[in-house]
Amino acid sequence: MDFIELRVKAPGELSDILVAELAEVGFDTFEDNDEGFCAYTTEDVFNPDDVAEIMSRYEGLGELEHSHRTITRQNWNAEWEKNFQPLVIADQVSVRAPFHPARPDLKHEIVIMPRMSFGTGHHDTTALMIENQLTIDHQGKRVLDMGCGTGILAVMAVQLGATSVLAVDVEPWTAENAADNAAENNVQDRVEARLGDISALEGEAPFDIILANINRNVLLEDMAAYGQYLKPGGPILFSGFYEEDLPLIRTAAEQAGFTYESMRTRNHWVSAIFRK
Incomplete structure (x- = not known):
């Protein structure tokens, strides 16, 4: 196609x-x-x-x-x-394509082959999510990455110590791309890429951490389910919406049992951390 x-x-x-x-x-x-x-x-x-x-x-x-x-x-x-340029996030994370030179001077390096998937790190929401991930303890955690795109957040989670990540997306080529990028970063044994929406989680035990960089409407629609699939005390990181949408997200999150902790903004985009 x-x-x-x-x-x-x-x-x-x-x-x-x-x-x-x-x-x-x-x-x-x-x-x-x-x-x-x-x-x-x-x-x-x-x-x-x-x-x-x-x-x-x-x-x-x-x-x-x-x-x-x-x-x-x-x-x-x-x-x-022709257009994809290497990127550094928070002075700690190199995001590059396979044909770019490595950055051994940085703590983390993620190699991404975007194909047709959203999330190379260049968009503000992805970079904000990674910045928030850097503040969260992933060590030994089981992580859910909803709307995984290229799988960049899943790879970041493993590099931060997660033992396993379930990466879910509704687009077939995106799920395939996430799996390929997990292999590109040698974390395929800890990342499962799955095709589907929130219903693809049926039967899953609650996760320690949830990452959800999607869009406002999907976040609001699935908020109650996120509450079901997150362990008590666990953090959930949201992005994919503007600053003016945060009150809507916050109200829905609090109704689902989450407590607001903090947010980061860039060019009017938001990534917010809540906790169950």
Whole structure:
């Protein structure tokens, strides 16, 4: 199946809003550039009417242009290799592709082959989640990574000492990508990539830690289930929403039995830590 690249020219703050909107209609990989960003999805998911409707809502808020093209599957790796740059998070974590040089001077290194999965670390939500993970004790813990994307948070959890991670995503190529990236980082024996939504957890015992970087609507819908699948005293890390959405997330989380602890923000995105 081929992919769709949507090129969007927009100012910074508007770009952040559009990324969130496009994620709601099936785009799952985003790369920033000097003029705005590129968004990617598969040909079967792409609906030009959805894109046009989103863009029309923000006309007049700044210079806004968009266009799309089809990229064949065999050319996808060349496309992101051209644009994907290595990244350092919190002065501790190197996120790079296999063709980038290693960073032995940093404490952690994660090698990611994104393919068509969201979560290279370049988006603010992923980086914020990793920054929050660095503050959480993962040693000997069993971790759930919901909406795992590339599996970057699952790999980070193992590097921080987790004994096992269940990485779950609703997109088949994403679950496959997470498994491949676990192998790329030699943690395949501790990461299980599973296709599905919250229902894929049926029969699972509660986890010590939950990581959920998805979007506001899914987080709100599944909040009660997160309470069911987290051990008492365990932390749950949320992201995928804006600062103005935090009160909604906090209210739903508290109703599900969680207590708010802290948050980090960047470019209006949030990653918050709660505890059961």
